[in-house]
Amino acid sequence: MMHTTLHWSNQVTLLFDSWNTKSWPTYALALLICFLVAVFYQRLEAMRLHLKSAANPSPPSLNTPLIVPKLGRNWKIRLGLAALFGLNSGIGYLIMLAIMSYNGGVLLAVVLGLTVGYFVFRSEDFSEGEDSFVAAETNNSCACS
Template sequence: MMHMTFYWGKDVTILFDGWRTATWTGYLLSLVALLLASAFYQYLEAFRIRVKLLAGAKPASIPPPASSDAARAPLLLPSSAAGRWPARLATAGLFGVNSGLGYLLMLAVMSFNGGVFVAVVVGLAAGYLAFRSSDGEDLVVVDNPCACA
């Protein structure tokens, strides 16, 4: 029967029936695996954000036409968004993989084992410290002041 409150002990079923721990060695190896998966989650999130920032970088600005060529200048400049589809697909793929890993970590925590909970939280914190806690060099200024956009 599944526990509905937090408990401490080495006997735990994580994610599916095939991942059961009955020994302290198996339990500790499972906790290390969950800790590493949590840190990897933070790495993937940092990598996805960097890919998104690189994909969203504005192309070199096109200088305005000279006053004599104003009649020949197009009204709308060609959009460079068409060339960004591979980067957008990569970002979407990374988002999907990261979301799936996040949900699996959530389901592992829902085993209600205290050690599993601590391993996931420590892994997330260590991954954030290692991969995402820069000194503000990755700050992005948003042009839209609306928080809902």
């Protein structure tokens, strides 16, 4: 049965029909997996932003044209950034679908995982001040960007 309101039960189906919990140990394992995936999401986002800031250490100025041909420059870095972005987006959408099970425990596990992951891997992004390029990039709370 699919719930359309938030419920607090140890019986939940996550992402696939075969991934369902019927007891407290399987429910706790599912919550742990949701927590770890959310932490991993923040780790990948930190890696992507670090690679992006390393590839472009200076922020764009007002004199920088809006359309700049970039096909020949740093294609390996751009390919890596694109791959990390795609992987991170996919994980973000899977996290969103897990939350759409409307289970309160899953919601709390994901939010706690995102919070812990942000604290461990990304809270140093703001150490350089609000004017830094990385700080401007990380000021987004959406789990799917």
